[in-house]
Amino acid sequence: MVVDDVHIVYKIYGSGAGRGSATSALSRIVRRKASPALSEVHAVRGISFTAYKGEAIGLIGSNGSGKSTTLAAVAGLLPTASGAIYTDGQPSLLGVNAAMMNDLTGERNVVLGCLAMGMSYAEVRERYQGIVDFSGINERGDFISLPMRTYSSGMGARLRFSIAAAKTHDVLLIDEALSTGDASFQRRSEARIKELREEAGTVFLVSHSSKSIRDTCDRTIWLEHGVIRADGPTDEIVEAYESYMKDRK
Numbered sequence: 001m002v003v004d005d006v007h008i009v010y011k012i013y014g015s016g017a018g019r020g021s022a023t024s025a026l027s028r029i030v031r032r033k034a035s036p037a038l039s040e041v042h043a044v045r046g047i048s049f050t051a052y053k054g055e056a057i058g059l060i061g062s063n064g065s066g067k068s069t070t071l072a073a074v075a076g077l078l079p080t081a082s083g084a085i086y087t088d089g090q091p092s093l094l095g096v097n098a099a100m101m102n103d104l105t106g107e108r109n110v111v112l113g114c115l116a117m118g119m120s121y122a123e124v125r126e127r128y129q130g131i132v133d134f135s136g137i138n139e140r141g142d143f144i145s146l147p148m149r150t151y152s153s154g155m156g157a158r159l160r161f162s163i164a165a166a167k168t169h170d171v172l173l174i175d176e177a178l179s180t181g182d183a184s185f186q187r188r189s190e191a192r193i194k195e196l197r198e199e200a201g202t203v204f205l206v207s208h209s210s211k212s213i214r215d216t217c218d219r220t221i222w223l224e225h226g227v228i229r230a231d232g233p234t235d236e237i238v239e240a241y242e243s244y245m246k247d248r249k
């Protein structure tokens with residue numbers, strides 16, 4: 001995957017004083033003025049890197065540094081303002097907020113998620129039990145037949161990860177999902193990420209937990225204010241980042 005001088009700008013409509021109120025809308029209609037001015041957030045400012053098959057790359061940085069935005073752009077969910085992203089294969093984003101139907105049971109979500117990833121009914125039937133066992137959702141009772149809204153955030157994240165990890169991905173983008181699981185689930189998911197890498201995929205992991213980055217990734221990119229501050233071996237970069245964060249306190 002090649003990310004070449006990518007800039008991402010969020011355009012925010014309807015911001016500013018008086019925008020959005022009924023009177024300001026009415027005055028715009030009367031004066032036949034165009035839509036309200038928009039403000040912009042320049043979230044990613046010219047980042048470039050190359051990622052290879054079989055690599056697991058961690059993305060770290062303080063809040064608002066552009067990590068999730070970068071992942072969303074690589075997944076093709078956000079347009080770039082300039083620059084380009086080239087990937088060999090289909091990237092799939094596994095976010096903590098990935099779309100799951102909260103009113104449906106865990107079981108239905110597993111089936112829907114697998115179908116959405118392109119599996120056939122026969123493949124879903126074959127993999128279903130493995131996914132439920134991996135997630136550990138049923139360890140304390142029959143939760144898989146309850147609606148997703150009854151799950152804790154950690155349980156939801158575990159099920160999402162288990163569904164996504166059931167398939168081999170060309171490029172798997174993981175946003176914070178691992179840090180929500182407990183220790184035993186984290187061990188299982190680290191092992192699964194290693195397998196996914198061996199199956200010739202590239203894995204990106206956004207996390208605030210230095211531990212999950214250290215345990216899963218051998219290369220790390222540190223973003224700050226939308227630019228790459230450092231890119232290199234995980235141990236070096238995480239150490240530099242931790243001392244930077246300590247100095248900021």
Ligand SMILES: Nc1ncnc2c1ncn2[C@@H]1O[C@H](COP(=O)(O)OP(=O)(O)OP(=O)(O)O)[C@@H](O)[C@H]1O
Binds near residue numbers: 010064066068
């Ligand atoms: N939907 C949005 N609309 C407008 N601005 C946004 C939107 N999402 C993010 N931003 C802005 O883009 C910048 C980067 O945000 P992003 O979520 O990528 O950061 P992050 O590094 O993932 O942060 P965190 O560690 O808090 O998850 C921030 O300044 C944020 O305010």
